[in-house]
Amino acid sequence: MFENDYTINGKHATYMKYLVNDAKIFDRYIDVYMNAAIWGMLYGRISERDSSTDRARVYADAFAKERENCMFIYRLIMLLDNTKHLLPNERIDRAFRDDAQDGDSAKASNNLDLFHSYVLGGIEVLYERYVDGCTTQEDYLTRIYDLMTTFKKDIAGATYEKELEKLKHE
Amino acid sequence: MLIKSLKMKNFRQFKGETRIPFSCDPEKNVTIILGNNTFGKTTLLQAFSWCFYQTVTFDKNPDFLLNLEIETEMNNDTSSEVEVEITLIHDNTEYVMTRTQVYTCKNGTVRGLSPSMKVSYKQPDGQTESVRAVQVANVINNILPEDLSSYFFFDTERVRSISTRHDVADAVKSLLGLSAMDNAIKHLGLKTTKSSVIGKFYGSMDLDGDAKAKEAIIRIQDAQAKREAIASQLDTCASEINHYEGRKEQLDTILRNNQTTTALQKKKETLERQIKAELTAQESLISTYLKEFNYGSLQFYAQPLLQRALDFLKEAKIDDKGIKDLTAITIMDVIKSGKCICGAEIVEGNKVYDHLMHLIAFVPPESIGNAVRNYREKLSSFGSSSDRIYDSLKSRFEDIFRSKSRVQEWNEELEDVSTQIKGKENMRQYELELVDVKARLREFQAKKERLIRDDEGCKQNIETYQKIYDSLVAVSGKNKTAMQYIMYAESIRDWLDEAYRDKEDLIREKLETKVNAIFERMYHGHRRVVIDRKYQVTLLSSLADKEVDTGESEGSNRVKNFAFIAGLVALAKEKIISDSGEEGLNLTSEPYPLVMDAPFSNADEIHTGNISRVLPEVAEQVIMFVMQKDWRYAEPLMNSRVGLRYALDKHSETYSGIKGV
Structure with missing residues (x-):
């Protein structure tokens, strides 16, 4: 797992290229790949491979460098994905047992496809969130900061409504 | 010259004072002094030559002139005098010549001191004037x-032949009046004779001068040319300075009038510089911001998922009975060994075996408990730096935007400044030009000063070389004058030379004719006298149409000498030389007396007769010291011409006197 090149096609390739080469938000395709997995899961977004002609490839040596992170995210996705309606034990097995040497390689392959569906969905989310409405470098820099700030508030449970409430009490 | 008298004092045997006046009567011009051998005839002749030239030719003790009787009478510390005084008339002037020698007696020895000579003459007004000591020799020689x-003081017995004498040419010339001309010629001289007139003129010429003058002129011209070049350079320099000063003034005015613009210009430049620097810093900030985001975004955004996973795993209640790091393979190996670590027997089916087989279900790979446990730890730590990541990114983001707002602000300012100075010329450019103009001005001022210094140098050079040239021109003028003088002097010399040669030839010819005429009258044979350029006299005999030197006998020699002397004095007396001056070159000569000691000795009676007849005729004055026996032959022929007659009186061998007869 994460030992061979991975090729992304179609709009996902276009988005990934754009995020790296034009918006310059991410440094490498692997960065987009890993972040996309997280964002896919965060926003519950999965996507199918696109068949249009554009291509972008994440190379094996990039995986080699980020293998630990990739495995970490993979297991995370496998633990948290609920799309297959598995029992908790089955999700744990999916995360920890299927990719073992003596594991079920067919299952593992399906698992990876699932993982990639999140990656592709995540790429779409990244593109939407980071690129939409941005034209200048300043736009992108601000977007990065804004997204982080909003996200930080979100995870702290500070929803828009809660913020309003806070303001009311002041 | 006529000898008026001879006065002797203690001169050899002439003890005491002896005075002999001589006949100066032109008709009776002969004075005869008779005396036999040892009476003192020769001493008389010596008295003349001692007085004139301080020379004597006595055979015995020639340096001691004091009368021996006087000497004998002298006591210690006493002195006596020997003196000879001759009074003569020369060139119409009466001269008195006195030679004196003092003898002193010391320790019984009598010695003569150095003789002294005095010459005096009578001036036309009758006053006696002494000749200065340094001039005495000259006067005598004249x-x-x-x-x-x-x-003229003819010692017949001692002199053998005139022809054996040394060169008498000068003396003859002098006597016959040629020496003035000869002296003049010699005085004028040659270029190579430094002491001569022409030599001195030549020597006074500065022959290097002309070359130096030429060099000086070249130097002056060089300096002049340099000055002209400098002047043209100075003109250029002045016009350049003028131009740049004008431009400086313009620039000063522009800059003064646009001081605000200048300041704004400067501000604009500062802003531009600041913006550029800020943008560079900003770029670096952005780069760091993005790098940090790339590094941290995964951890940051994974945060809720991590928590969810942790929660899920907690709820899943993973049966965690496994022993850490114990795997199924390890257990299988223990079973295979048949003995547990505790030492219990492991046999398939026994209790220990069942326990171990049950344990396999809880260790990897059968159990994922360990993996999950490890993963859970990682889940806890993975997002641990999220807050730091956010804070750092936030701070960087703020930095970026502060920087951006600074740039924004400056850009606005810049725009404002640009608007203010828009349309106005670039003051900076003028400032730069002003700096350049000032530098150029300094450069040209320095050049001007240098040129002026150079010019001053040239001017001084010109003055220096002008002075040199002027002095050389003066020298050149002097040279010209000297050349002129030399030309005059050479012309005069050549003219004199020519005249002199003519005269000399004429004189020699006349002298030869005269001598021959006299010789013929004296000599009773057929011989001819020849006088060469050195006035050496040779007797030639005619033999078969040829004239040959047949040698001379005592007699013929005597006659020849008389003839030569007689010829000489006759010629002088006749003033033939003076009369011969046809080109205004009148030479003066003086008649001379003949003072003769024993003129007739070795002459036969015919010769004696001839000589006696001729001598009084040709000579101005004849003074003869004659032996009684010779006088016998001469007296009849000479008697009529004798004016005074004396006889020597011998008192002793050391004492002679004289008395008139």
Whole structure:
């Protein structure tokens, strides 16, 4: 797992290229790949491979460098994905047992496809969130900061409504 | 010259004072002094030559002139005098010549001191004037040259032949009046004779001067040319300075009038510089911001998922009975060994075996408990730096935007400044030009000063070389004058030379004719006298149409000498030379007396007769010291011409006197 090149096609390739080469938000395709997995899961977004002609490839040596992170995210996705309606034990097995040497390689392959569906969905989310409405470098820099700030508030449970409430009490 | 008298004092045997006046009567011009051998005839002749030239030719003790009787009478510390005084008339002037020698007696020995000579003459007004000591020798030589003296103070017995004498040419010339011309010629001289007139003129010329003057002129011209070049350079310099000063003034005015613009210009430049620097810093900030985001975004955004996973795993209640790091393979190996670590027997089916087989279900790979446990730890730590990541990114983001707002602000300012100075010329450019103009001005001022210094140098050079040139031109003028003088002097010399040669030839010819005429009258044979350029006299005999030198006998020699002397004095007396001056070159000569000691000795009676007849005719004055026996032959022929007659009186061998007869 994460030992061979991975090729992304179609709009996902276009988005990934754009995020790296034009918006310059991410440094490498692997960065987009890993972040996309997280964002896919965060926003519950999965996507199918696109068949249009554009291509972008994440190379094996990039995986080699980020293998630990990739495995970490993979297991995370496998633990948290609920799309297959598995029992908790089955999700744990999916995360920890299927990719073992003596594991079920067919299952593992399906698992990876699932993982990639999140990656592709995540790429779409990244593109939407980071690129939409941005034209200048300043736009992108601000977007990065804004997204982080909003996200930080979100995870702290500070929803828009809660913020309003806070303001009311002041 | 006429000898008026001879006065002797203690001169050899002439003890005491002896005075002998001589006949100066032109008709009776002969004075005869008779005396036999040892009476003192020769001493008389010596008295003349001692007085004139301080020379004597006595055979015995020639340096001691004091009368021996006087000497004998002298006591210690006493002195006596020997003195000879001759009074003569030369060139219409009466001269008195006195030679004195003092003898002193010391320790019984009598010695003569150095003789002294005094010459005085009577001026036309009758006053007696002394000749200065330094002039004495000259005066004497003028009156009678020493070279010729032996012809006129004629010691017949001692002199063998005139022809054996040394060169008497000068003396003869002098006597016959040629020496003035000869002296003049010699005085004018040659270029190579430094002491001569022409030599001195030549020597006074500065022959280097002309070359130096030419060099000086070249230097002056060089300096002049340099000055002209400098002047043109100075013109250029001045116009350049003028131009740049004008431009400086313009620039000063522009800059003064646009001081605000200048300041704004400067501000604009500062802003531009600041913006550029800020943008660079900003770029670096952005780069760091993005790098940090790339590094941290995964951890940051994974945060809720991590928590969810942790929660899920907690709820899943993973049966965690496994022993850490114990795997199924390890257990299988233990079973295979048949003995547990505790030492219990492991046999398939026994209790220990069942326990171990049950344990396999809880260790990897059968159990994922360990993996999950490890993963859970990682889940806890993975997002641990999220807050730091956010804070750092936030701070960087703020930095970026502060920087951006600074740039924004400056850009606005810049725009404002640009608007203010828009349309106005670039003051900076003028400032730069002003700096350049000032530098150029300094450069040209320095050049101007240098040129002025150079010019001053040239001017001084010109003055220096002008002075040199002027002095050289003066020298050149002097040279010209000297050349002129030399030309005059050479012309005069050549003219004199020519005249002199003519005269000399004429004189020699006349002298030869005269001598031959006299010789013929004296000599009773057929011989001819020849006088060469050196006035050497040779007797030639005619033999078969040829004239040959047949040698000379004592007699013929005597006659020849008489003839030569007689010829000489006759010629002088006749003033033939003066009369011969046809081109205004009148030479003066002086008649001379003949003072003769024993003129007739070795002459036969015919010769004696001839000589006696001729001598009084040709000579101005004849003074003869004659032996009684010779006088016998001469007296009949000479008697009528004798004016005074004396006889020597011998008192003893050391004492002679004289008395008139």
